Each structure stands twice: as C-alpha cells, then as structure tokens.
Amino acid sequence: MLERHEAEVFLALAEELHFGRTGERLGITTGRVSQTVKKLERMVGAPLFERTSRRVLLTPIGRQLAEDLAPHVVGMDEAVRRAVDAGRGITGDLRVGFLSSVAGQLLLKAVALFGERYPACEVHIHETQGHDAVVRLRRGDVDVLITDVLIAAQPDVVAGPVLLAEPRLLAVATGNPLAGHVAVSLEELAGHPMILVPADMPDAFSEDRNPAHTPSGLPIPRGPRAASFTETLTLVAAGRGVFPVGENVARLYPRPDIAYVPFIDAPPIRWGTMWLRSNTTHRVREFVRAAGDAGRAT
Known part of the structure; x- marks a missing residue:
C-alpha cells in the first residue's frame, strides 16, 4: 500500500528531477529520497526514473504514475483544508508576499480590507525577489503572492484576476x-x-x-x-x-x-495574485477576493 509521504516524495522528484532539490523542498535527506524511490520501484516492479551522473528523467511508467497520482494527492489536501476551513472559519495565519514597490502598494490595500473582514486571521507580510518568488510559494514561506503575472507563470501555480494593468x-x-x-x-x-x-x-x-x-x-x-x-x-x-x-x-x-x-x-504590464495550486485554502481564496475588491475600489 502506498503511503502518503511516499507519494509526496515521488511527486516532488517528478517535478524537480533532482534528488538534492527534492530533499531541500521536503526537508529530508537525499538518501531518504533515494530510499523512498527504490521502495516504490520495488512495489511497481519497474524503474520510475532514469538516473545518470548528469540528469534524472521519468520513465514512461513513472510519468504515467505521476499523472495518475497527482490529482488524488491534491484532492486529499483540498478535502482536508476545506474541512479545516469549515471548522475554524477564517482564522490562524496567512503569509502574503509581494515583489516590487508597485506590488507592495497593491498588497497593503488588500491586507487592510482582508483585515477588516477577518480580524481573527493574522497576516504576515514578506518581500520576495523575482528569482525566488515561486520557490518560496512551493516551500511554504508565503501562501499567496502579488507580483508581475509573468513571474509566476508555472504549471503548479494558480493566477488570480489581474489587479492592475499599467501602461x-x-x-x-x-x-x-x-x-x-x-x-x-x-x-x-x-x-x-x-x-x-x-x-x-x-x-x-x-x-x-x-x-x-x-x-x-x-x-x-x-x-x-x-x-x-x-x-x-x-x-x-x-x-x-x-x-x-x-x-x-x-x-x-x-x-x-x-x-x-x-x-x-x-x-501593459500586469500585476496579480498567485498561489500554489495545492494550497488553495479558504483563507487564500478570501484574500484574493479582498485584493480584487480593494483594487476595484481605487
């Protein structure tokens, strides 16, 4: 039986195609990543990755497994988050990031409106850089980001409505x-x-x-x-x-x-909200809605 942490390691490696980066992303050792993959390959009875000293690639069987498995893992995450959101309401912590002064101004308006609507949720503000914006989303440093929409054009990132289109x-x-x-x-x-x-x-x-x-x-x-x-x-x-x-x-x-x-x-240059597809929580959705409402009000 496939365990949850094994699925997470496999899917992370399928995205990163690098054992070291996968370990850093998940907070585990490279050896643990390798052991988990070998266990899965014994379970499947076939290689899931082609490994050389220079690169890591998915085999056809590995690619098919990743495509079949990913929606189920995401669905489990979303189901749990919906249950938590329903039970707790909009509380806890929300980490929001911004890239550039323009995004910072948009973010402050969104934070102010979100805070009025959900005072029990504490918002933490973080500045990001262009090269690490998506990395910090994936790492969990920030839950939602306001940036140039081209910065976060990645398959695992969701783009919200455009907040500003400037000449x-x-x-x-x-x-x-x-x-x-x-x-x-x-x-x-x-x-x-x-x-x-x-x-x-x-x-x-x-x-x-x-x-x-x-x-x-x-x-x-x-x-x-x-x-x-x-x-x-x-x-x-x-x-x-x-x-x-x-x-x-x-x-x-x-x-x-x-x-x-x-x-x-x-x-025009367009600015908007971005968040990780697997982190589509009620808090994130409500912050995105607040950002859109704040943008329309100015």
Whole structure:
C-alpha cells in the first residue's frame, strides 16, 4: 500500500528531477529520497526514473504514475483544508508576499480590507525577489503572492484576476535622443541596447522585458546585464542602454538623469495574485477576493 509521504516524495522528484532539490523542498535527506524511490520501484516492479551522473528523467511508467497520482494527492489536501476551513472559519495565519514597490502598494490595500473582514486571521507580510518568488510559494514561506503575472507563470501555480494593468514606458537616459520624444514605438528599440534582467529570472519575464526582436523582426541590441532593478536604472542613467518599465515606476523612482517615455504600441504590464495550486485554502481564496475588491475600489 502506498503511503502518503511516499507519494509526496515521488511527486516532488517528478517535478524537480533532482534528488538534492527534492530533499531541500521536503526537508529530508537525499538518501531518504533515494530510499523512498527504490521502495516504490520495488512495489511497481519497474524503474520510475532514469538516473545518470548528469540528469534524472521519468520513465514512461513513472510519468504515467505521476499523472495518475497527482490529482488524488491534491484532492486529499483540498478535502482536508476545506474541512479545516469549515471548522475554524477564517482564522490562524496567512503569509502574503509581494515583489516590487508597485506590488507592495497593491498588497497593503488588500491586507487592510482582508483585515477588516477577518480580524481573527493574522497576516504576515514578506518581500520576495523575482528569482525566488515561486520557490518560496512551493516551500511554504508565503501562501499567496502579488507580483508581475509573468513571474509566476508555472504549471503548479494558480493566477488570480489581474489587479492592475499599467501602461508601459521606456526608461532612457536624459541625454538619449528618445528622451525628447512624446512617445516611442517598439520598432525604435532596434537602435538602442537593452539592459538585460538578472539571469535567474523566469523565462517568460525575461522574454517580455528583453525581447530579441522588434515586431517587424529587427534585432534589438543586447546591453549589460543588471543584478537588480536599482542597478538597471543606474545603467540606464549612465547611458548603457534602455529598459521598459510600468507607469508607476516614473512615480516611485523619479530621477533627474532618467526620462520615462510612453510607448504607443506596447502591451501593459500586469500585476496579480498567485498561489500554489495545492494550497488553495479558504483563507487564500478570501484574500484574493479582498485584493480584487480593494483594487476595484481605487
């Protein structure tokens, strides 16, 4: 008979495909992960993973088992959470995270409204970074996150309604010829190096902020890579390149050496709530509802 902890280890390894990361995620040793997998393979009578010194892959049998098993484990979690929520109401602790000053402002409005509705639930606020936002959701450091929707574009993460869609601006040095323009087009990016986001940012975010080509196919030059958003603005001010930002950046980061020029043809930057699919609790759902209501009220 398959035990719950064995299923959790198997499914975590099926997602991570790395024994060390699986152990860190579950708070157990790598040896314990390996022992659990070997036990399951003896039970099944066939290998579930292909292991080499360089990689771990699911076998066809392992992939099928993961697909069949995952909904049942998630269903068990949700059933227990619904029972707990029904018995306790909205109480206990809720850990909410935010990424960037814009998300922080959205979060504070949501926390205030949620606190009015559910004063018995204590909300803990945490700042996250782009490279670890989803990791902290998976690790349980935060229950729900407000961020750029592209940061958390992952299969195991649920995206709530968009709370804010802000127009996109191009940050340029005041000495850049574009600084005097009333507006710019995406096609004009072909003539200016683009400051690159940190290498550990999610692919969807990197592709959005650092497009390789203009809509017509012209290549966009690569500028230096920044380690943080503050460094990005400093590189822009130094004339090392340009960078697309949201409208609120002009208000939150005014600088005499940077001009923020509106785009005429770029999509908005969208902010919203994100949470782990397996952590869809009543508390999380009510916080997401409060965030949406707070956003509509402003």
